[in-house]
Structures are given as structure tokens and as C-alpha cells.
Amino acid sequence: MxxxxxxxxxxxxxxxxxxxxxxxxxxxxxxxxxxxxxxxxxxxxxxxxxxxxxxxxxxxxxxxxxGLVNTHTHLAMSIFKGLADDLPLDKWLSEHIFPAEEKFVDEEFCHWGTKLALAEMILSGTTTFCDMYFFEKETGRVAEEVGVRGVIGEGIVSKFGNENDIFENKLKLTKELLSEFENSSLVSIAIEPHSCYTCGKEILVKSKEFAKKNNLLYIIHLAETKKEFDDIKNEFGFSPVEYLDKIGVLNEKTLAAHCVWLSDKDIKILKERKVNISHCPESNMKLASGISPIAKLLKNSINVSLGTDGSASNNNLNMFSEMNCAAKLAKVSTLDSTVLSAKEIVRMATIEGAKVLGMENEIGSLEIGKKxxxxxxxxxxxxxxxxxxxxxxxxxxxxxxxxxxxxxxxxxxxxxxxxLTFDVKETMRKANAIAKKVKTI
Ligand SMILES: [Zn+2]
CATH class of the missing domain: 2.30.40.10 (Urease, subunit C, domain 1)
Structure with missing residues (x-):
């Protein structure tokens, strides 16, 4: 034998x-x-x-x-879930989230917020996440400690200070991430300007140059709300997608979250540039941002994955719930029950997620040789x-x-x-202690 x-x-x-x-x-x-x-x-x-x-x-x-692949989230925001609900995105961000972040978000907040989020994710089947937030070194360290796979990147928001200083600082932090996680088996790095309404043109372009030089994913919120669409059109004369295309930041290494407000011309651009998309239906529904035309995007052979967005705008990180909503929203919005089959949705939450993160040879399906x-x-x-x-x-x-x-x-x-890898009860205790301070604002 x-x-x-x-x-x-x-x-x-x-x-x-x-x-x-x-x-x-x-x-x-x-x-x-x-x-x-x-x-x-x-x-x-x-x-x-x-x-x-x-x-x-x-x-x-x-x-x-x-394991499920959640391609758009802001992990540490799990400590803000339920802090401000029933508001449109601009009010929710500018009157509640940005002020709370200014006051409370530090390394400790991100440590426990990330741990809390990862506990929820593990318990609901996610094994890979793609995060955009602050103090991402902490996010990466927690991901390694806990044992979850992730793409991390410093969220770049430049509208509230000196653009150049902010960008230089974020670039420095990104370089530190690249060096700390160079040999990590779980954590990889992306460059992540928040959006075209919170970042100036120079930052958007310079971030792309850095991404190209270092072969990194370029992750950005795009065409999320009607307000964003209208504001960018008024300021530059183009839709958000046209604007990003004009300045040359759209290609197959761009991962765009949301993509709700899209003209047919925008969809053509996204297809030509091979931009990847993270569809976040629950966040879009809760903030009344709108409905992404997923069936149309798929018809155009655009890679579409699924994300929960942060749990302050969802308010959970449960990908099975996201899959359920994605299916039903696509059907009711097109009045066509045949669009987005269950099989297509499962693929969006697994292998398509892996694809948009450039990891389809490693994860997303169960095959010999894969992780x-x-x-x-x-x-x-x-x-x-x-x-x-x-x-x-x-x-x-x-x-x-x-x-x-x-x-x-x-x-x-x-x-x-x-x-098995960390103390969930301790994590909840710490998150509750931080939330007690947040509640006072
Ligand atoms: Zn987001």
C-alpha cells in the first residue's frame, strides 16, 4: 500500500x-x-x-x-454604527461622521473598531476584505493578528486643509504600509483617494501615478449620489466618470465603489477602461443614494463585485444580507425577475470579488493550488x-x-x-467603552 x-x-x-x-x-x-x-x-x-x-x-x-470577498468597507466605522441614521449622504457625512471622526478616530479607535468589524465578518463568512480608512497600519496589524485577508489603504480626503501637505503625509503613510506589509501573507496595500468631491485634481492624478509606479490598486468612491453627479458636472462640465477619465485615472487597476449615477456614455467609458466595480446596495438604499444599474453593467462585461460599505451606513457587514439585497434590488428596479440569478450573485461575492482585487489566481474559488x-x-x-x-x-x-x-x-x-484567534468579548467591551465617549457629542 x-x-x-x-x-x-x-x-x-x-x-x-x-x-x-x-x-x-x-x-x-x-x-x-x-x-x-x-x-x-x-x-x-x-x-x-x-x-x-x-x-x-x-x-x-x-x-x-x-470564503466571501467584501470589496468595499470602512472597518473601524463599526464603532459608529447606529450613530446617525435616516439621513442623506452629504448631511450624514458632513454633520455627523466627519465631526465624529475628527474628534474620536485615533489608533486605539481603529484597533478596536477593526477588531469588532472582523469579528462580525468572520461570523458571517467573509474571509477577505478591502478597506479604506485612517490609521490603516493598525488595520493591517489587526488583520494579521486575527488572521483575515485584506487590502488596506489610507483614505485620502483633501478638501479640509492644505492639499499638498495632506497628500505628502498620506504618501508617507502609504510608503510605510508598503514596507511594513511587504512580506505579509494576508495584507496587501492600495492607494485610496476618497472621491472626486473630497480630493482635488492634483491629488487624484498624483495618486494614480504612485499606483502605476508601484503596481497598486487605485480605489475610489465614484458616482455615488445625484449631488456628486450634479456638483461635478457644474464644476467641471463632466460627469464624475467622464471627469476621472479626462484626468487619466481610470484603468483595469481602478476599483470604483458604488457607481450609481451613470449615463450610457459613462458605462461605455467604464467598459473601455476595464474599471472594476464594488456594488454596495444596502448602503445605497439606506442613504437613498439610488440604484446602481448592475444588470446593464454586467451586460457590458464589466467586473462587478459586492461590498457592504462601512457599517455606519449599512448597518452591518454581513455579505449574505448584501447578496440577498443585491438580488432583490436588481429585480424590483428593472421589473424583471430574471436579472441577476442566484448563481451570478454568489459569484459576485466570491470569484468576481477576487477578480476586482487582482487575486483571482489565489482566492475566490476552491481549486487545487489556491489559498x-x-x-x-x-x-x-x-x-x-x-x-x-x-x-x-x-x-x-x-x-x-x-x-x-x-x-x-x-x-x-x-x-x-x-x-479562535482573539478575544471577542474583550473587543466588544473596548468598543462599548469608546462608544460611550462618542455618544456625548
Ligand atoms: Zn464607502
Whole structure:
């Protein structure tokens, strides 16, 4: 008999949704993990005699799928959730969020806010996030400590001071991030000017030059509200998309969040420049920003992923809830129930998310050689029985709390709903203590 190969983890007896190019589903399947990678997957009966794993996870009655990829968020803002609701974006930002940030956001705030957010994300199936905020060194450090994969970048907002000084400072911080996380297996760096209404032209252009030189993603909020669309049109004579195109910052390494207010010409530009999009339907609905024309964008072969946005404008970081809303919003807004199938939505939350972050060769699907970012969902529950179509349940019936276990980069981060890498109770205590001070404003 052949000698069995040593491995770290085997997940056995589950239904594996691979989300590969053929949307292959493996029943009674098994996945073998060694170090940070998936080294084998297939029928458990074919695989079991080939490996000697250190740890076995029995996924009977469970669905095993790639971890979810949340492509737009502001993690530390989780401490602001519920602080100011039922307001339009401009008022919400200028009268509530910006003043609270000015007063309270520091390293400690970002440490505990990020930890709180990551606890919520792990518990609802996210294994990769893309963040824009401040004190991102802390965000990156927390992501490494907790064991979650992330793209981080200093949010650049330049409207409230000397543009040059602000940019130089942000550039310095970005360079520090690049050096600190150069060899990180979990954290990568992007350059992130907040938007064309909070950053001057010079900053938008210089940020792109830096991004090109260092092969970084350029992440920006774009065409989020009617006010932004009208203001930019009045100031420059162009739509926000046309304006960013004129100044040369749109290409395949640009990730634009929201993209709600788009003309047909804008969509043509986004397609030609191969801009990637993060669709954040819950935030857009809650702030009454509008509805992104996702069906049209997909028809134009534009890469569309899903993001929750920060939990101050959502007010949660639950990607299953985002998937549910994305599906229903697309249907009701077009009066066409055939747009955005459940399968398409699941792909948006996994492999398409990986694609817009430039990580499709590493994550987003369960395939041999890819990183082992895997979640296990308990389907043995009344609201998930019976199953005619797994994708349908993932979009229309699953709750984030159905995620039982989570493995990221080969490490078990959550097992049977218990997060193993940090103290969640302490995190909630610290977040509550900070929130007590915030409440006084
Ligand atoms: Zn945002």
C-alpha cells in the first residue's frame, strides 16, 4: 500500500461548491489543506486513502464554499454604527461622521473598531476584505493578528486643509504600509483617494501615478449620489466618470465603489477602461443614494463585485444580507425577475470579488493550488431544508449565522461558531467603552 501524504486539514463529507469556471459541485466531497493551500479536492471516497491529515473536520450536512470577498468597507466605522441614521449622504457625512471622526478616530479607535468589524465578518463568512480608512497600519496589524485577508489603504480626503501637505503625509503613510506589509501573507496595500468631491485634481492624478509606479490598486468612491453627479458636472462640465477619465485615472487597476449615477456614455467609458466595480446596495438604499444599474453593467462585461460599505451606513457587514439585497434590488428596479440569478450573485461575492482585487489566481474559488480560504455552512436547519438549488439558498435563505467554521490561509479561524484567534468579548467591551465617549457629542 502506498504511503499516505502528510497534510494539515481534511474537510470531509460536505457538499463542495467550488465556484470554478464550470460551477462544479462535489457531493460527499473532501478538501485537503496543507500549509496555506488546497492540495487536493474531490469525492471523499477517492481521496481518503491518500492523505494523513493532522485535523479532520466532518462537514456532513454542510455546504463548503470559498470564503466571501467584501470589496468595499470602512472597518473601524463599526464603532459608529447606529450613530446617525435616516439621513442623506452629504448631511450624514458632513454633520455627523466627519465631526465624529475628527474628534474620536485615533489608533486605539481603529484597533478596536477593526477588531469588532472582523469579528462580525468572520461570523458571517467573509474571509477577505478591502478597506479604506485612517490609521490603516493598525488595520493591517489587526488583520494579521486575527488572521483575515485584506487590502488596506489610507483614505485620502483633501478638501479640509492644505492639499499638498495632506497628500505628502498620506504618501508617507502609504510608503510605510508598503514596507511594513511587504512580506505579509494576508495584507496587501492600495492607494485610496476618497472621491472626486473630497480630493482635488492634483491629488487624484498624483495618486494614480504612485499606483502605476508601484503596481497598486487605485480605489475610489465614484458616482455615488445625484449631488456628486450634479456638483461635478457644474464644476467641471463632466460627469464624475467622464471627469476621472479626462484626468487619466481610470484603468483595469481602478476599483470604483458604488457607481450609481451613470449615463450610457459613462458605462461605455467604464467598459473601455476595464474599471472594476464594488456594488454596495444596502448602503445605497439606506442613504437613498439610488440604484446602481448592475444588470446593464454586467451586460457590458464589466467586473462587478459586492461590498457592504462601512457599517455606519449599512448597518452591518454581513455579505449574505448584501447578496440577498443585491438580488432583490436588481429585480424590483428593472421589473424583471430574471436579472441577476442566484448563481451570478454568489459569484459576485466570491470569484468576481477576487477578480476586482487582482487575486483571482489565489482566492475566490476552491481549486487545487489556491489559498485555502474556506467557509463551512450548516445546512441541517429548518430554514435550509429541503434543498433544490444550493445557490438559491445562499442568496435567499441563508443567514450569516449559518456559517459554522472558517479557514483562512490554512488556519482555522472559527470552529463551531467560536472565533479562535482573539478575544471577542474583550473587543466588544473596548468598543462599548469608546462608544460611550462618542455618544456625548
Ligand atoms: Zn464607502
Amino acid at each position: 502506498n504511503q499516505k501524504e502528510e497534510s494539515d486539514i481534511i474537510i470531509k463529507n460536505g457538499v463542495i461548491l467550488t465556484i470554478n469556471d464550470y460551477d462544479e459541485i462535489i457531493y460527499d466531497g473532501a478538501i485537503v489543506v496543507k500549509k496555506d493551500k488546497i492540495i487536493d479536492l474531490g469525492k471523499y471516497s477517492d481521496i481518503k486513502n491518500r492523505y494523513k491529515p493532522k485535523k479532520e473536520i466532518n462537514a456532513k450536512g454542510c455546504v463548503v464554499m470559498p 485555502s480560504d474556506i467557509i463551512i455552512l450548516d445546512f441541517n436547519q429548518p430554514h435550509l431544508v429541503p434543498v433544490y438549488d444550493y445557490y438559491s439558498h445562499l442568496v435567499y435563505s441563508v443567514c450569516g449565522s449559518d456559517v459554522k467554521s472558517s479557514i483562512i490561509n490554512g488556519k482555522i479561524i472559527m470552529e463551531k461558531r467560536k472565533i
